[in-house]
Amino acid sequence: MSDRRARKPPYSVDLILLTAVGGQLAVMLARSSEGREKWMLPWDVPRAGETMEASALRITKTVGVGEPAWIEQAGAYGDAKRHPSDSDVSVAYAALVAMGTQSPVGGVYAWFPLADVPLLPPRQKQTLDGAITVVRGRMDQSPVAFKLLPQMFTLTELQQMYELLLGKRLHKASFRRALQSAWLVEPTDEWRSEGRGRPAQLYRYSPRKRRPAQRGIRLDLLN
Amino acid sequence: MSDRRARKPPYSVDLILLTAVGGQLAVMLARSSEGREKWMLPWDVPRAGETMEASALRITKTVGVGEPAWIEQAGAYGDAKRHPSDSDVSVAYAALVAMGTQSPVGGVYAWFPLADVPLLPPRQKQTLDGAITVVRGRMDQSPVAFKLLPQMFTLTELQQMYELLLGKRLHKASFRRALQSAWLVEPTDEWRSEGRGRPAQLYRYSPRKRRPAQRGIRLDLLN
DNA sequence: GACATTAGTCACTAGTAGTGACTAATTCGG
């Protein structure tokens, strides 16, 4: 958001930076320099010779969370009325960082659970909703859930992350069976005791090359 | 592609118009006014006050195929070097029309089976590949296959369309069982005799509201 | 040491997909 007073930029890049906070998806917002309690998605205009994704990554650095664990373009928006930049089109990038990541630039950037997101500039509200949809839709093809977790995690934490993203409860035994046949995780020899109850073994994400399984024709879930 | 000599436009809209021709996916290309045998994706720059999707739909009209059966944004591209327009960013729209649709503007526009696509401007090649991926990926969530078929079709035709999009053979009985439990088609009382063999009943796409089925956790197909 | 709590596994059941073979309705060649 460096040269907001410069002449009309060719396009802008909006960053939808997501993490998990207290069992909720949360998005990083930036305090607007205009109104005191106005917030917006972090954004900027590209620098000369910079690719769009490079711009998005640069914004994550500005925000102070470093390299995101996952990033993907999440659409271009040009129809809604007002965007903080004066550009005709904004390219959205959705990015994920592990839960627990804090922005060092505390007064300016803050996580907002999705339920508590304040009013955003019109185009950005649409952009945010679209990015959430993209991330949720990528779950089947991309290890999205793992990118929201720290490097080592318990299977219960992983299951809760899936439940959060899917918006429904999963059965423990079914979840673990599916996980096992997908060869996605590998146990470590560390355990974590979370107060009461039996300690849980820690796992790490470690996908193995496998048969190109994919059986079934998923005509359901269409409709 | 109207004002290609005007001053630098804010962005351009590329259209990836797809159909099925002879058991192959095919894309509509436009003959370049420069070199004789140079082809490119149909594109244009937006008019004042026009939304991006409206621009894309206007391009389909220019091409002469009318309203597409399906259209969806398929990414924004800005990093590759040359695009016919001078814009910094191109927004891609993937659109489908029923097989058999011909463009009345014959000398300028033509279908190219994906295997025979000629060399395109660098950014457009990338755009095309991305759009194909988007369409294939939407199959589970959107009735993509139906949009490539005429309003009435035989179940064998529908199965062949799925086989084309999935790139693999399907078993007849399994396919029909899946189709039945998805409540997506409805039989008409018409039949079509295709030369030899028993005539096939014609069906139409007619999705019914259903239980939010979606069982299973698809952790496979990740990897 | 009994109990609550959480992790991890098992075995049974129900449902879904893969498969080949079967019947049905037509054209084609004699």
Place this chain on the structure above:
DNA sequence: CCGAATTAGTCACTACTAGTGACTAATGTC
């Protein structure tokens, strides 16, 4: 006219996969 070839449509059996509740294991709490 009749039988073979061809394509549509269905069935029944098998194999696998997911849903489920109950079980064992290991810890903290009283």
